[in-house]
Amino acid sequence: MKVIDIRKDGQSEIRRHEGEEILVKGCLGERYIGEGLKSGRMHIEGTPGNALASYLDGGEIYVDGNVQDAVADTMNAGLLAVKGSAGDALCYGMRGGKVYILGNAGYRAGVHMKAYEEKKGILVIGGKTGSFLGEYLAGGMIIVLGLGYEGERITGYFCGNGMYSGTIYLRSGEMPPNLSEKLKSRYVGDMEKEEVISPVVTDFAHRFGLSPKRCLEGTFIAIEPDESKTNSQLYVAV
Amino acid sequence: MKRYRIRRYEGCISCMKCASECSFGAITTNGKRELVFHHERCTDCQRCVSFCPSGVLYITEDENRYKGNRVFTEDVINEINIQAETGSALLSSMGASGDDIPIYFDKMLLNASQVTNPSIDPLREPMETFTYIGKRPEKIERNGEGEIVDNLPPHLELETPIMFSAMSYGAISLNVQKALADASEKLGTYWNTGEGGLHESLYKYSANTIVQVASGRFGVHERYLNAGSAIEIKIGQGAKPGIGGHLTGKKIVGDVSKTRMVPEGLDAISPAPHHDIYSIEDLAELVMSIKEVTGYKKPVMVKVAAVHNIAPIASGIARSGADVIVIDGYRGGTGAAPKRIRDNVGIPIEVALAVVDQRLREEEIRDRVGVIASGGIRNSSDVVKAIALGADAVSIGTAALTALGCHLCASCHTGRCAWGLATQDEELSRRLDPEKGAERLFNLVSAWTREIKEFMGGMGINSIEALRGNRMALKGTGLNEKELEILGIGYIGE
Structure with a gap:
């Protein structure tokens, strides 16, 4: 496996080895790593900087430590798995691929994620998230597992505000605070848990060597837009 | 949101072209090949007028106006009525129509050369617009x-x-x-x-x-x-x-x-x-x-x-x-x-x-x-x-x-x-x-x-x-x- 010292070799070396399996080490806040990559497998040691994996278009990126802000911005395909936590504005406008964060995520995670044809953005957060999770969600799926935070609140305020498609699943028995009246929330039934949540969470658990059973135990809540309360009555033409 | 009236002079040949061109449903035909005007749907887009082969069609503003005054103009009254009916925000398109906001381009004049610094004739000398x-x-x-x-x-x-x-x-x-x-x-x-x-x-x-x-x-x-x-x-x-x-x-x-x-x-x-x-x-x-x-x-x-x-x-x-x-x-x-x-x-x-x-x-x-x-x-x-x-x-x-x-x-x-x-x-x-x-x-x-x-x-x-x-x-x-x-x-x- 090719080893790249990010501080000596820089980004261009990563691009030169696109499609291969590489190890990028010594990261200390270097921005834009893995931007727009289409293939290959990258392991990252240290803490990569903002905008990691933005426009990612395929391949796999594994990060040993934490990641910072604006990670997986406008991501289109591929996989990003992070063993630590993520900063703010994670997965903004993401259209496809999977992002797995073992730890926590900051504010504004999953804002305006979408889905289109075979593409469907999937974000799984092992820990908990800050406020504004999944605002303007336009498609795709966000799952927050709250591992280690059982019995606690695992999202902040304004969860799912303005969302108009897609689903947010929370492994929690407690509804998020100040949920918008334009949203519907419900407890997830066994069948949906088995068919929709389980395959994604099982894959998540395997990537981090966790027990899928442990990640799936307990109650899940689903949050979705209330289709009877659309925005279509907002305006009248003159 | 002006209201218009669709009118025609004599000489219409009933070709129905206007009805087929109107996309707002303001001009339709009845079963007897006669035109029906739905004035309230007209947007004054002038499509029908442009395509009328005999040139007899024209659009005017509706003469039936609210009296209004300088403050509460007809548009103001209309908009209040629409919002009172629907409870919705008004939606429109194209650019701003704030009538009293100056167009500064029209209040500025350009200079030209006379005598001391000669002007250049673009017909005979190269002019760089690159x-x-x-x-x-x-x-x-x-x-x-x-x-x-x-x-x-x-x-x-x-x-x-x-x-x-x-x-x-x-x-x-x-x-x-x-x-x-x-x-x-x-x-x-x-x-x-x-x-x-x-x-x-x-x-x-x-x-x-x-x-x-x-x-x-x-x-x-x-x-x-x-x-x-x-x-x-x-x-x-x-x-x-x-x-x-x-x-x-x-x-x-x-x-x-x-x-x-x-x-x-x-x-x-x-x-x-x-x-x-x-x-x-x-x-x-x-x-x-x-x-x-x-x-x-x-x-x-x-x-x-x-x-x-x-x-x-x-x-x-x-x-x-x-x-x-x-x-x-x-x-x-x-x-x-x-x-x-x-x-x-x-x-x-x-x-x-x-x-x-x-x-x-x-x-x-x-x-x-x-x-x-x-x-x-x-x-x-x-x-x-x-x-x-x-x-x-x-x-x-x-x-x-x-x-x-x-x-x-x-x-x-x-x-x-x-x-x-x-x-x-x-x-x-x-x-x-x-x-x-x-x-x-x-x-x-x-x-x-x-x-x-x-x-x-x-x-x-x-x-x-x-x-x-x-x-x-x-x-x-x-x-x-x-x-x-x-x-x-x-x-x-x-």
Whole structure:
């Protein structure tokens, strides 16, 4: 496996080895790593900087430590798995691929994620998230597992505000605070848990060597837009 | 929201052409081949009038008016009634109609040379309208042999300082975009995708295409970013500063859905802000992120609406690493905007340009960015005046649509454009022949370019660059001292 010292070799070396399996080490806040990559497998040691994996278009990126802000911005395909936590504005406008964060995520995670044809953005957060999770969600799926935070609140305020498609699943028995009246929330039934949540969470658990059973135990809540309360009555033409 | 009446003189041959052309259902036929007029649906788009073979059809404003007064005019009364009925915000399209907001272009006069500095005849001497837009190198670099090193940052090259404004596929039809792209190629200028992605059939125009990234990120992916000659980050637009976009699910059909990468029938909502940009530092991060993914080969533009504190905003953008600032003024058009916002928010482009150019010069960062002005540019004299106020180039939207047949009926938001421009209806959009359209756009911009050269020649200038920010070329009339001070120009005769 090719080893790249990010501080000596820089980004261009990563691009030169696109499609291969590489190890990028010594990261200390270097921005834009893995931007727009289409293939290959990258392991990252240290803490990569903002905008990691933005426009990612395929391949796999594994990060040993934490990641910072604006990670997986406008991501289109591929996989990003992070063993630590993520900063703010994670997965903004993401259209496809999977992002797995073992730890926590900051504010504004999953804002305006979408889905289109075979593409469907999937974000799984092992820990908990800050406020504004999944605002303007336009498609795709966000799952927050709250591992280690059982019995606690695992999202902040304004969860799912303005969302108009897609689903947010929370492994929690407690509804998020100040949920918008334009949203519907419900407890997830066994069948949906088995068919929709389980395959994604099982894959998540395997990537981090966790027990899928442990990640799936307990109650899940689903949050979705209330289709009877659309925005279509907002305006009248003159 | 004026009400109209459809009328005809004698001589109608009952060909029913008007009924088949009317897309708003204002003229229909009954079973007996007679025309039925539904005056309340008429938008005064003039399609029927243009196509009446006997020339007997005409549209007038309805004589039945509310009495009203100077304060509560007929429009005010009508709007109150509509809102009382529906409880909804008013939605309209095209540019602002604030009647009492000055059009400063019309209050400025240009200079010309007499005797002491001779004018130049553009018919016999070369006139340079070629425009580079982007950062300028800070210093000349030479290599060991003393040769000049090409250190020019990525830039756009325009044969004439006129480009086409961002209008998305979805807001306008594919045929309109084809006409814009084709005309841009022939003119050596650029058109802009708006936030609607780039249709597969238009990738071949990539050398003349600017691709837009807005808050919804619709249709944005690596290939799209690299297909553009430049990438524009849209923060705001003049018609609706501070407001996001909302393309209703009804318009997300077929190729529009495919190009935006939004499922058919689902609304496409562009949030008001970019939720990953809360500061100039965040903007800088997105600018650099786009540069990174496009290999630092393409200029990155940032488009903002002209608002009260536009000068410090522009200064921030210039420091963010962006190559070009696009400023869209109060009168900028749109396919749909809340009417109150359209008519009451933002400032005219003339003022915004003057204060931005002044601020960037004072801070000695004017050369770090190109400045493009838009929002109500109607003719070549507006272009010349905008450049004299500090723009590198302008872009035109409404003027381009007008060249393609738009009659400013401001019904774009209905999606029923009778001229086949602001519609996704297949039958309606066939009304525009993209080749013929491209030819008309080519003619328009060529004619303006010719006129710009005449202005330049008259002023004794043979390169458009020498006009940029040359406020000595402008004098104001009918303006107060404060306005003159802000525009940075003298009064006529001064």
